[in-house]
Amino acid sequence: LLNECEQAALGIMYEPRDFAGIAYVPRAELYRIPATVTANYALNQMQSLEPVDDDQATRNDITVTRKGGSGTRVTKTSGALSTAQPPLGAGTYDDSPNVSLELDTDTQGQATWRLALGTVDESRYPSIPFDLTSPSIVASPTLTASLALIDVGQRLDVTNPPAWQPPEKISQIVQGTTEYLNNYERVITLNCAPSAVLDQVGILGDVTGQVSRYSSDGSTLNGSHNSTTTSLSVTTPSGPLWITTALVPADFPFDLLISGERVTV
Numbered sequence: 340l341l342n343e344c345e346q347a348a349l350g351i352m353y354e355p356r357d358f359a360g361i362a363y364v365p366r367a368e369l370y371r372i373p374a375t376v377t378a379n380y381a382l383n384q385m386q387s388l389e390p391v392d393d394d395q396a397t398r399n400d401i402t403v404t405r406k407g408g409s410g411t412r413v414t415k416t417s418g419a420l421s422t423a424q425p426p427l428g429a430g431t432y433d434d435s436p437n438v439s440l441e442l443d444t445d446t447q448g449q450a451t452w453r454l455a456l457g458t459v460d461e462s463r464y465p466s467i468p469f470d471l472t473s474p475s476i477v478a479s480p481t482l483t484a485s486l487a488l489i490d491v492g493q494r495l496d497v498t499n500p501p502a503w504q505p506p507e508k509i510s511q512i513v514q515g516t517t518e519y520l521n522n523y524e525r526v527i528t529l530n531c532a533p534s535a536v537l538d539q540v541g542i543l544g545d546v547t548g549q550v551s552r553y554s555s556d557g558s559t560l561n562g563s564h565n566s567t568t569t570s571l572s573v574t575t576p577s578g579p580l581w582i583t584t585a586l587v588p589a590d591f592p593f594d595l596l597i598s599g600e601r602v603t604v
Contacts, residue, residue, distance in 0.1 A: 343439045349452060353491040356516060364492030369512060370540040374496040376485045381499035383475045384482060386526070388497065390462030390504070396532070398457025400433040403450040411446040413454050420458040432457070461533045464511055467495065468528040486527055489513060494534055507601075510534040555579050571602075 341361070345352045348366060355362040378384040399422050404410030415421045421428035434457070438449060469476060469486050476482055489495070490513065497509040511531035519526040541553075557577035564571060573581055584591050592603050 346436065347439050347449075349449075351492050351514070353515070356488075356490050356518075362491075369492060369534075369537045371538055372494050374510070375489045375493040376482065377496045377498060378469070378482065379498050380501060383473070384469070384479070385497070386468040386470050386473075388464070388467065388501065388504075388509075390464055392462045394429065394432065396457060396459070396463065397429060397432045398434045398453065399429065400431050401450050401453050401457065402433070402435045403446040403453065404435065404437045405440040405443050405446055406437055408440075408443045409446070410443075411450045413450040415454060415458050418458070419460050455536045459533045459535045461535055463533065464509065464531045466528055467497075467511070467531055468526055471525040471527065472523065489516070489527075489529065491515060495529055495531060510538060512537060555581060566600075 341352060345363070350366045350369070351364045353362055353364075354360070380388055397420055399415040399420055400412075401414075402410055402412040416423065417428075419428065422431045424430055434453070436449075436453070438446075440446060440449065471477075471483055471486060476486070493513050495511045495513060497511075500506070500509055510533070511529070512534045513529050514532050515530035517528040517530070519528075555575050555578040558573050558575040558581065561572040561574040575581065582590055595602050595604060
């Protein structure tokens with residue numbers, strides 16, 4: 340019954356580090372959470388950082404069925420992890436969970452959320468080890484304390500990643516922990532999954548200073564642009580205009596991500 344609840348609510352059930360029992364992190368508590376641990380790769384604060392670019396978590400064709408009821412099927416038809424055959428996509432990776440839900444209409448949200456989780460176009464970091472006796476960690480009491488307490492459902496950020504990785508910080512949700520102890524070592528290994536989808540959940544209105552931005556219905560880029568363009572303008576034939584520095588100067592600057600490139604407005 341507990342496993343069915345976890346499957347229906349899409350949170351994380353686990354054995355906590357600080358007591359013997361079972362704990363549960365609701366899905367909504369994973370949205371846009373601050374980092375519990377922030378480690379700096381450039382300061383050698385982790386033993387290794389080895390991404391895995393595989394298809395273990397890829398799911399791009401999902402049919403969710405309510406037990407005793409009907410279901411919903413959703414597919415991703417464009418993009419690198421779509422059902423299109425390579426090189427246009429990844430091919431079909433299907434999944435057909437049968438979930439204990441209240442209503443048949445609940446299968447729509449279940450299917451689209453599972454599709455979003457299954458088509459994150461990022462490398463995984465299934466194992467990130469930290470040696471708490473290494474000088475770079477011992478030199479930071481804050482990092483040492485946070486590593487000693489981090490648990491499942493919390494977020495790890497790695498700043499200043501290696502040059503062969505994208506320049507953005509690496510954000511992961513902890514799915515499990517392993518701890519190794521002997522007379523001279525204490526190594527905590529975090530089993531992680533990308534936090535990308537959870538970080539992108541919109542929050543309506545102002546929640547502790549976080550305000551989501553919404554696109555205006557009908558706005559498009561004005562003209563054609565390529566990778567060398569240094570200036571972009573937006574036309575809005577319908578819907579409200581975008582904000583401007585003249586109207587709300589306090590909201591500027593802010594960043595956008597366009598085709599994988601971060602630009603500052």
